[in-house]
Amino acid sequence: MKFNSIKVFMALVLIALISFSCSKDKLESPNRGDLQLKAVTPKIFDWETADWMPTPPGQSKISVPWIGQGSIASVYDNDVVYDFKKSDGWDLIYNAFDASSSGPLQNPYFILYNKYRGLLRIYVYTTTQFVHPSSYIQDGISIVGVSSSMLNFCGTDIVDASNNNTTVAQIQPKPVDGSMPLASNKWHMLQYALAYDPNISKLTHQQIQFSWFTNFCNVEAVKLNGGITGEIKGTTGKSAKENVMAKLGELGKVSGTMALSGIGSYFVEKKTVNSYYGSNDFNLPHEMWKNLRKGVNSALSSSTKGLPGSVVNLFSAIIGGSSQQTLSFDVNLDVELAGEKSDYGSFPASPTTLYIPGSKISNRAQGYIPLKSYKLGVFNLSSRPLIRVKDEHVFERDGSPREGFRMSHYLEREVIKLNNSNKLQINPDLQKEATVRLVDQDVVFIRTTSTGTISSNGTVESVGKFTKIYVNPTSMTLKGGVGLTPAVRMTIKVTPKNGAPSSIIVKTFLADIEDV
8 A cells, every 4th residue: 555655656746747847848949939039119108298208216307308407409499399299290119218227227218200201310318427528419320231222311402212321420510509519418319311111021120220329529610612610500411321421530521512401490590690691600602591591481381381382492301290380401512521530439339229110020039129110211212213305416507707617516405204103102001191192293404514504494493502403494405515413303292191280291313314
């Protein structure tokens, strides 16, 4: 009887061991993907109503970016500062603020994205104590991995759909109140306009990511289109494979064509010293500034009417779309910057890489994953637009009988518009929530040389350093060494289905000529 009891006991122990082993195998099985989760979902907070940012116990309270200590109100006007409403299309897609963190947060950030305008805004709060002298903040964003067209709208006013930009770097303006840009316990807002890339949904989180950075730098001398200005008063940057802005720390001096970006409907008015003469804080040529001012006013007027009116003297703008009437635009300028290259460096823990919403992100992805899975950007073009033209070389005799005749020729160009709607790529995720329409296309010829004569029946505009562009000509007569770059300016209207204000997006694309 005693022996039987021992056998029963041993059998029970064996069964228990087998059961535990099976259970352990089940928990540790590498084939159980649902039990191998690594992805971390950021904490969600209501940025629209919060009085304070989520911070752990023991860390000093941090005000929201738009009010309180270190707010962005020292750089931007209220139409930008208070443009963050969910009803206007803003979504939280990343957040590093966490009230349950085990220690104090170091330079935390959160990222909002506007699905109706394609705007990405990174709000970063500096907690680091800076002792290095610096006069400006430099920021940038890059595509890491597979090439993408998502940054093609950044840092330029003329887009080349045949050439993907992989990075953009820009220098932020100084605060208007005289405070220094680089300081601890201070907010910075970084804005980027994104293009829609239909290929993003085919790429995994290991193939493509965003990488954004913040640097500090000293700039002692600034020239815009030959005019010397005391300091950078508007976001100045460049999007290109060989980025001149990135060389500031290497060379101490950079020059090239860059984009002056204005954020806010009051930007131009506040930089205007005398509207009649066109004098301005940037010391730009007066006529150039008057043309820019006219372009901004025409854009705002179009948005107020709710219809895309005649947007002139601008190649790139995002207008309206907010209960705060606002505007973002880019204009090309010849820029020269000089400073001490030794006064150049990176913020701590910069750069920061992020998975891109809309890509295929596995539940085994490490670190933070985005809070939204829809694809970013409003629209794009699959390739350069086409302009159909009919060229005819005309020969004529020059001179007088005494001097002798010589034969010369000139070009008569008949311009025939071509519908490029088949090249238009609209974000299908956005179309679920808004109506997106191409409402206008302008044929544009940009004059790139000063030699030769041009006779055109189109309208003439001035955009940045391009003193004359010809819009919607049906015929042109060209003589001499004339250089013209063809382009198409497209106007897109986005009307949200939730009743939010419509937005107008103006983008200009380099075009190819098709002979007929």
